[in-house]
Amino acid sequence: MPTISPPAKPRLVKSPHRQEQWESYRRGFMATVRISVFPFIFGVLFLTAALSRGFTGEQAMWMSVTVFAGSVLFAGMEIWTEPLPYFALAITALSVGSRHTLMGLTLPPIFRRKSGRPPLLTLFFLTDLNWLLTTKAHDVPHRFAYFLGSTTLIYSSWVLGSVLGWALAGFIDQTTIDATRSMGTIFIALVILMLSKGFKGSRWPWLAAAIASAGVGLFAPRMATLAGVLTGTITAAFVTKADHAE
């Protein structure tokens, strides 16, 4: 009587493409470990500041998880009055978040190379840090998977920091909260330095933007960023033209 052997169990074999994606995701996650302290600390600071301004813990957590942008949240809280100025809030979010628009402009060719067009909802997670890491990861095959790996840790750290800030709010005094107002500037200054390392383009537009925004900021603080970006753009147009002609 012939013996019937049981059918072989199907083995889950990862395709090389999937393995490459997974490896890129893992690299994005690991590259973010050292700097995940930034979103964590900002999460703590935001929740602490929000509670000290009269938001409930639930409201502050909703802001934290649905907006996920420290600079927008801090700027929004500055104009959070009764009655709530919805239009001013919208303009503030657009103005403060405009640098993410400029960062988003650079991403399509980077994501498209092997990953195709990403789901647009994933761009909710675009921050200074994962943009910086993703644009600099030249040797990573799947940059979108890398972006998601980095994002996983950044968002988790931000939410964890927010929860901790909620828990610690009563233990942090107002002087310490006020002292951390320069954290945003320190963070962005460090991002500029990281961006500058290995940057192949001209840095003259950055300098022009800094000078213009500093000058305008003395007289019209709300126009400073816009003035800087416009000046930087015009300078970039001239410098790029000059590069092209060489």
Add this chain to the structure above:
Amino acid sequence: MPSEYATYYGIAVLAVMTYLTRVTGYLIGSRIPEESRLYRIIQTLPGCALSAVVAPSLVRGTPLDTAAVIAAAAVFHFSGQILTALLTGLAISVAGSHWMGM
């Protein structure tokens, strides 16, 4: 503080507008060829935006704020340690505020 409903509407406004800033750049950038001069210009713009955020803060900030930023930048420049740089800046801000009352 505004009412409960008003607060949640305000949060929704911030969330939607912030998402729009994130997705709009990607959608516009999708239509720009990578080989074009415009794309090369675009690559310098995030640096311009970041510089335009930092510079006014440095000019308008207190000497303590400026010192914290410069110290953090110096530590990062010479050591390459991002965490050490951040903690240096934070320590100067917090310690300075408590001791000097700034």
